[in-house]
Amino acid sequence: MDRMTASAPGRPGAGETSVTRVLGILDLFTPEAPVWTADTMIEHLLLGRATIYRYVRALCDAGFLVPVAGAGYALGPRFIEFDRNIRLADPLLHIVPPVMAELRDTVAGGQLLCAFYGLRVLAVLQDKTDPDITMSMERGRPFPLFQGSPSRVILAHLPTYRLRNLALNHQAAIAAAGLGQNWAEFRDGLRAVRRMGYLVASDIDKALVGISAPIFHAPGSVVASLCLVRTKERVTPDDAAYLGRLAVTACQRISAELQAFRLRQTDAAFPVSRVR
Amino acid sequence: MDRMTASAPGRPGAGETSVTRVLGILDLFTPEAPVWTADTMIEHLLLGRATIYRYVRALCDAGFLVPVAGAGYALGPRFIEFDRNIRLADPLLHIVPPVMAELRDTVAGGQLLCAFYGLRVLAVLQDKTDPDITMSMERGRPFPLFQGSPSRVILAHLPTYRLRNLALNHQAAIAAAGLGQNWAEFRDGLRAVRRMGYLVASDIDKALVGISAPIFHAPGSVVASLCLVRTKERVTPDDAAYLGRLAVTACQRISAELQAFRLRQTDAAFPVSRVR
DNA sequence: ACGAAATTCTCATATTGCGGGATTTTAGCG
DNA sequence: CGCTAAAATCCCGCAATATGAGAATTTCGT
Numbered sequence: 344m345d346r347m348t349a350s351a352p353g354r355p356g357a358g359e360t361s362v363t364r365v366l367g368i369l370d371l372f373t374p375e376a377p378v379w380t381a382d383t384m385i386e387h388l389l390l391g392r393a394t395i396y397r398y399v400r401a402l403c404d405a406g407f408l409v410p411v412a413g414a415g416y417a418l419g420p421r422f423i424e425f426d427r428n429i430r431l432a433d434p435l436l437h438i439v440p441p442v443m444a445e446l447r448d449t450v451a452g453g454q455l456l457c458a459f460y461g462l463r464v465l466a467v468l469q470d471k472t473d474p475d476i477t478m479s480m481e482r483g484r485p486f487p488l489f490q491g492s493p494s495r496v497i498l499a500h501l502p503t504y505r506l507r508n509l510a511l512n513h514q515a516a517i518a519a520a521g522l523g524q525n526w527a528e529f530r531d532g533l534r535a536v537r538r539m540g541y542l543v544a545s546d547i548d549k550a551l552v553g554i555s556a557p558i559f560h561a562p563g564s565v566v567a568s569l570c571l572v573r574t575k576e577r578v579t580p581d582d583a584a585y586l587g588r589l590a591v592t593a594c595q596r597i598s599a600e601l602q603a604f605r606l607r608q609t610d611a612a613f614p615v616s617r618v619r
Numbered sequence: 620m621d622r623m624t625a626s627a628p629g630r631p632g633a634g635e636t637s638v639t640r641v642l643g644i645l646d647l648f649t650p651e652a653p654v655w656t657a658d659t660m661i662e663h664l665l666l667g668r669a670t671i672y673r674y675v676r677a678l679c680d681a682g683f684l685v686p687v688a689g690a691g692y693a694l695g696p697r698f699i700e701f702d703r704n705i706r707l708a709d710p711l712l713h714i715v716p717p718v719m720a721e722l723r724d725t726v727a728g729g730q731l732l733c734a735f736y737g738l739r740v741l742a743v744l745q746d747k748t749d750p751d752i753t754m755s756m757e758r759g760r761p762f763p764l765f766q767g768s769p770s771r772v773i774l775a776h777l778p779t780y781r782l783r784n785l786a787l788n789h790q791a792a793i794a795a796a797g798l799g800q801n802w803a804e805f806r807d808g809l810r811a812v813r814r815m816g817y818l819v820a821s822d823i824d825k826a827l828v829g830i831s832a833p834i835f836h837a838p839g840s841v842v843a844s845l846c847l848v849r850t851k852e853r854v855t856p857d858d859a860a861y862l863g864r865l866a867v868t869a870c871q872r873i874s875a876e877l878q879a880f881r882l883r884q885t886d887a888a889f890p891v892s893r894v895r
Numbered sequence: 896a897c898g899a900a901a902t903t904c905t906c907a908t909a910t911t912g913c914g915g916g917a918t919t920t921t922a923g924c925g
Numbered sequence: 926c927g928c929t930a931a932a933a934t935c936c937c938g939c940a941a942t943a944t945g946a947g948a949a950t951t952t953c954g955t
Contacts (some may be wrong), residue, residue, distance in 0.1 A: 360677065361637060362637060362638055362674070365641075366677065366678075372701075372704065374708050377704070377705075401638045401642065402642075405639075405645075406739065407642070409737055410737070412837075417708075418701055418705050418708075419736060420734075420736035422698050422701035423702050423741055423758065424741065425645070425694055425702075426698050426701075427756060427759025427760060428648065428650050428653070429694050429698060432653040432694075460682075460695060461685055461686070461696075463696050465696050465699055480707060482702075482703060483700045483702055483703025484703060485696075485700060560688070561688075564688060
């Protein structure tokens with residue numbers, strides 16, 4: 344009943360396999376509850392003691408969990424290592440920082456680089472100057488797929504067949520986010536965004552305005568977005584338009600470098616997500 | 620035969636379970652080979668096509684893998700999210716940055732915070748001023764357990780029974796690292812380090828000197844070390860002694876804050892690794 | 896060194912994973 | 926926008942392997 348595996352939405356309690364259950368254990372570990380004892384897991388997952396210990400042992404051996412003093416387990420070092428592996432392999436993290444540095448003074452607020460991962464949009468890089476903006480430890484922060492300018496500008500540049508899939512599988516979330524009650528509305532709204540080239544929105548943090556433009560891994564294939572952020576009272580309509588153009592040109596440069604980088608690579612190997 | 624699961628050393632090919640195999644898939648994904656196709660995995664893991672696809676699907680659903688354009692899979696967003704969760708729950712990352720900032724000008728080189736995770740030591744935070752020192756994207760960088768001042772100063776402060784375990788299970792690695800041919804030598808060498816309070820070494824990067832002191836989560840329980848780094852030619856013996864004392868006092872402050880933090884927490888819940 | 900608590904082991908049972916191949920879906924082209 | 930090669934899923938019998946209760950063992954802090 345607590346199969347709320349944030350990871351496999353839309354498929355409620357289906358496909359109960361041992362692998363699923365083991366991976367499900369990791370879902371327990373949140374910032375609010377970072378330590379779990381074996382007994383607590385047994386209670387919450389309704390599994391036998393031996394089974395839980397088998398699972399936990401497998402995860403510990405692999406470094407995904409770590410026993411902590413005082414009896415309990417916490418997320419292990421392997422996640423930190425893998426995040427580094429991802430960072431090392433991600434050309435965006437080499438290309439974007441200098442661009443962010445250039446924009447820093449003009450933006451006079453904050454910047455966020457968000458990557459598109461199939462059904463998820465994640466902050467992967469940040470840059471901040473305005474102390475009024477609370478943005479820290481943002482890498483890894485998830486963004487709702489249908490809210491916020493970083494996500495929506497990415498959506499707007501997805502190929503039609505992907506959008507159609509999304510519209511079919513997530514129409515409730517789309518409607519809830521005000522992106523349209525049906526396929527036509529959804530598509531037309533995004534088309535308008537695409538025509539504009541950038542998106543100004545204030546729907547995640549009402550005190551902030553985000554101005555986002557898309558980054559392409561290849562012509563017609565979005566992988567990320569750059570979001571320029573300012574507090575609301577410091578953005579006039581003219582500012583928004585100016586920052587929008589700024590974001591678009593910056594993203595064009597980033598995209599160009601990304602494609603140049605990709606051509607340099609022998610085996611074209613840079614993560615670009617697909618929707619299933 | 621390619622059971623080189625970096626995660627469970629000492630237990631070569633034992634305990635082949637489906638969970639082990641699924642987690643083993645993730646071991647394939649290295650910075651050098653960040654993208655794998657289903658067929659390549661089948662080749663390397665000698666599993667049936669349907670099985671690999673089942674495994675990969677489970678990992679994708681959980682966000683640990685992501686399908687990439689051009690047919691293949693790469694490490695997924697979940698690792699980035701979990702690393703953030705760990706960062707958010709780790710009091711060291713709140714306590715240490717201001718200390719590093721204070722030391723920055725005096726150290727005039729680099730600083731590394733390394734955490735102890737059972738059998739692994741990992742960089743978790745860095746700070747650099749000297750451009751001659753190449754240190755970037757260090758969070759997540761693994762350190763050999765028996766080499767380098769960050770690891771060895773941690774070892775030196777482990778309780779005896781943990782050291783005895785290590786000596787039993789890793790005597791080859793210990794000898795290879797020059798930490799002694801037997802238990803007595805190993806223990807005595809570390810005791811000397813413990814007496815000194817800090818450790819000066821240059822065994823990982825020969826061009827650099829690292830000066831490390833231990834950080835305690837509770838009296839007698841090491842969880843991390845702070846390593847002050849300079850290029851070798853900029854460290855006289857007097858410098859080393861001075862930086863050593865500097866590191867020790869900084870670490871004492873950090874430890875005190877850590878324990879104060881721990882007392883504030885309702886449910887004592889900060890990851891401290893144990894050795895099995 | 897000791898004792899309480901945490902973890903692993905044992906083993907019979909039947910649930911669940913495996914694999915070869917047919918089928919469906921997908922991506923990206925013209 | 927429809928099509929085609931390629932990728933991913935489904936099917937299903939067989940048997941390997943996961944499960945859980947409780948006993949045995951190891952671990953860790955005092």
